[in-house]
Structures are given as C-alpha cells and as structure tokens.
Amino acid sequence: MSANALFPDAAPWATHALDVGDGHVLQVLEFGRPDGIPALVLHGGPGSGCSPLLRRVFDPARWRVICPDQRGAGSSLPRGCTAHNTTADLLADLRRLREFLAVDRWVVAGGSWGATLALAHVADQPSAVAALLLRASFLARREDIDGFFGPLSLDDRATGLDHAEPAERERTALAWWRHEQMRAGTAGAEPQGDALAAQIDRLRVQAHYLRHGCWLQSPSLLERCEAVPRVPTQLIHARDDRICPPEGAQALQRRLPHARLRWVDDAGHDAGHPAMIAAVMTALASYAEHGHFGEAA
Template identity: 30%
Template sequence: MTKLYPVHNFSELYPITLEKMSYSDVLPYDSGMLDVGDGHHIYWETCGNPNGKPVLVVHGGPGSGATPYWRQFFNPNLYHIILFDQRGCGRSYPNAGDTGSALIANTTEHLISDMEKIRTKMKVDKWMLFAGSWGTTLSLAYAVTYPNRVTELILWGVGTTQKQEIDWLTWEMRHIFPKEFDDLLYPIKDIMGDRNIPLAYNELLISSDPAICMPASWAWCTWEDRIVSLGNHVSPSERYFDDRFRLCFARLVTHYFGNYAFLDNNYIVGNIQNIKDIPLIMVKGRLDISSQLSITWAMHKQHPLSDLYLIDNSGHGGSEYMHRVLIGATEYFVTQ
C-alpha cells in the first residue's frame, strides 16, 4: 500500500490495490418481485455475470433501498450481483411511505428470512455479503445465523445497532450538536416519557395524519443530515425532499433503531466466533461520528480473519479513498 493514500490497515491479511475508483454502471439483466409472506413482496434484481461470483448487496438506512449506486463496486464480468429492497422500502411493498402497516412483520429476523428466500430463488449455495451502514448490522446478523452460507464479508460504516450505539447517535450527540439536539427533542417533548428517542419519534411517524407524521419526518431527517455531515456545513440529502421517501425512511429507521434491531443486545458481538472462518474486510471513516469506531475495533480484535481499514478523511457517507478500498476488496476476493 502506498503512503500517498490516507488509509491505515490494521492487519493486511488481504493485499488489495487502491487503483480503481469505480466500475461503470451496469443495468440489471433480470428483476422481479418475491412474495416472502406476511403480506410483504420484495423487489430483487440481478446484474453482471450470471455465472460469476455471487454477491448480495445489503443496503443501509434502514429504508434507503438498493439504488444504482451500489452496482459500481463490482466487476460486472466477474460478479453475479444481486440486489434487493428490504421490507417496506424502495420498490418492495407495502411501502412505509404509504402506510404504517409496512412495519408489521418487519424485523431483522424477517429480513434474514427474506435473504434466505432470495438465495434459494437465485439457486446460490453461498455468497459474499457487501453492505454499508445499517446493512452491516443485517449482514452480520445473517452471517452469525447462517455462517455456512457466507463466503466473505465486506462491510463499511460498520455498526451493530446495540443500545449503546443508538444512545450514542442520539443522546450523546447532544455534546457535539447541542442546538440541533434541542431541535430534535422539541417535537417529542410531551410524549417522550422513559422511551428512547427513535421510539418516541416512531409514535408520531406512524400517525396517518400528515400534520403529525410529516413534520416529524422532517425533524428526524434533519438530524440524520446533521450527524452524517462533516464540520459546520450540513449537506442535505436530496432524497429527503421526496415526501414519500422521507416518511418511509424515517418510519423504518426509528422502527429498527427504537427496538435496537429487534436483536438481543449482544447477538452479533457475542457470536463473532460463529463467523471466525469467514474472511472479513471492514472499512470505517475516522470522521464517522454517527457510528462508534470502538464497536468495529472490538469485532476486529475478536475476528482472526479480519482486516480493518481506517480512512482518515472520510465520514459516514464515504470518500474517494473509501471507494478505492471497497473496490480493491471486491477485486481481491473475486480472484481468490
């Protein structure tokens, strides 16, 4: 690794190169809807080489959806790229932007089951998981549940959605953004009680009254923009200007974060030994204050086959150098 890049690797088990920034977008060659039960239908698509190395892309949010952005990380000549929209978002239905009923039968356990149904449909025995942000929680939960189905893990913006992490990105952020935190608390000041902040917000968000749920969605997503932006400048996500997307995203995030991903608090970190034989590359921005580096570090120390890349100038949203590392990781694993 050249010192020209502000990237530090803590173990260097997998010698990757940092030369490529992205691959050209490739359109799906097949797509469809999968009835996964409970009234939910999941959108899926496949790109690249149907005979290539299978990789499942697990998007973040929860609720961000499998946008074309995710396809740029894989050589389409060598990878069989599978993407899906998780329950309640994107092209899957019911959509949480339309109805609060999309949150029914919508837990991490359900999403893991959906991933297995997709794997079976695609006739894939084992696959790589590639995930960012919330998707890393879901991927890790899937991997510790079905370790024999996972060949490698590439994770960036790593988190496990434990209580301490949710407290961190809400209560603890008040020490960094006190004015914005006051703004976050204001809409829920009369209903907060002893609940966590996302769960209190979810009560407002699932209302069918636009006068209640829409202002709450703006307040939550304004906070999201704040904690993922670097420095004083806040970069608003253009996607939040779409009322349906914003409400969908806010409902799903607060649903999952308010319930700590519906997992036992130590489910992932306490079961890392289940995936000790699976090669793992984790990538984290040094400036990513929205998720705790200490969580990633703890997993790295427990996992004998893990590399941890720390990108000095990157936040939660990634950077050129993070893209280079992720591309290098996919190139390395497809040649092994």
C-alpha cells in the same frame, strides 16, 4: 478517486418480485454477469433500499451482483410497512432468496445497517457465506442507538412520523433527515414531494427497528460473532464516523481476529466519499482477483 471511477450503471439483467409471505413482496435486482462471483448487497437504514452506488463498486465483468430491497424498503411492497418486519424476518428472507436464486455461497457486502444484517446472516447461515465486506459496521448496541439521537430521544423523533397531519409527518421527517446529514457529514438536496414521502416511509421502518434494539440485544451482535466462520473478512471504517462509532469497528475486530480493518480518513459516514469508494473498490478487486482481501491484520 472520484465518483467517475465507479463502474457504469446498467440495467439489471434480472428483476424478481419475491413473495416472502406476510403480505411482503421483495424487489430483487441482478446486475453484472449471470456466471460471475455471486455477491449479496445489503443496504442500510434499516429501510433505505438499494441505491445505484451500492452496485456500481462491483466490476460487472467479474461479479453477479444481487440487490434485494428489504421488507418495507425501496421498491419492495408494501413500502414503509412495519408489520411482520423484524430482523428474524429479514434473515428468513435471505435464506429464501438464496434458495430461490440457487446460490450455494455468496460474498456478502453491506454498510451500516447492511453490515449489521450481513453479520447476523452469516451467524444464521455460516455455510452460505464465502466472504464478508463490511463498511461502517453498526453494532446495534444500546449506546450506538442512543448516541445517534443525542438529547432528543428516539420516541420524540419517531412519534411525528405517524401523526394524523401530513404536514407534521413531513416536518418530523425533514428534521430527522437534516440530523442524519449533519451526523453523516453529507450534504444532499433536501427531499421534497415524492422523495419526502419516501423518506417518511424509510424513517418509519428505521424507527421501528431502533425502538426494538434491532432485535439484536440478546444475544447481541458481538455475541453472535462466535458463530461467524473464518472466511475472508474486510472491515472498512472512517476514523471520524459519527453514526457508527469507530470503537465499534475495533470491538468487532476483536471478536473476528481474522478480519482485516482498514481505516479511512475524513469520510464520516458517507458511503459516496471518494476515499471510502476507493477502499471498497480496492477490496472487491482484490477478492475477485485472488479470492481474499489480503493478509489478516
């Protein structure tokens, strides 16, 4: 399957500026059909914002696709802001968003950090989630965070993002971006100008979360899975993911024995890899047609 198999991009049928307090205003876009199956799409990062790819795996004839940019991320304001920006804040925002949109229950889809937040959300509000689709789940364990950075510590990488000299901030962001690309197995165009400024803000939010263990150390994300209800759950993970270790997906399935785990070959941490796109779209089509992802593994 190629990227051409994605559903066509379209303008949102609704755009919201949701004031969540503490000076933060979230951009929330809605796609698909207003009476479709509600789906909450949680982007990765933290700090990345929702990209078109994340919504284009959903059939717009079947789904109501809800895409919030989290605090400090994407087009939410103020971009790159780390004040009043914690996992607890994001969970409160999701409670407020569901009430604002008058959604009773939604399917929650997320990849990487988005999968992390999805699990934390369903543990926080078990009755709000109809199903879970988790790609490249990130467990936010200390070994996951340390393993990503290798011999150069997070503090070493993060300090330059707040340097007084713009050139040093740019140098740090580019080095971090190249490291991510290498670990993810992707090869995007190197950011410049406004795109580089956006990277600096994205990484500032990401560093803020990782420095604090994503506020998911006690209780851990795996421990929070005790509160996850037995709803249809699909885990999709690449066997060669070097950012979110495959062992983490196995640990997660042990905590969620009702979940299906589908392995994808050679996709790394690339959400846009054809095999990963195919796996995600197959899962969504199954749920839209049957109300489940198939039999539990």
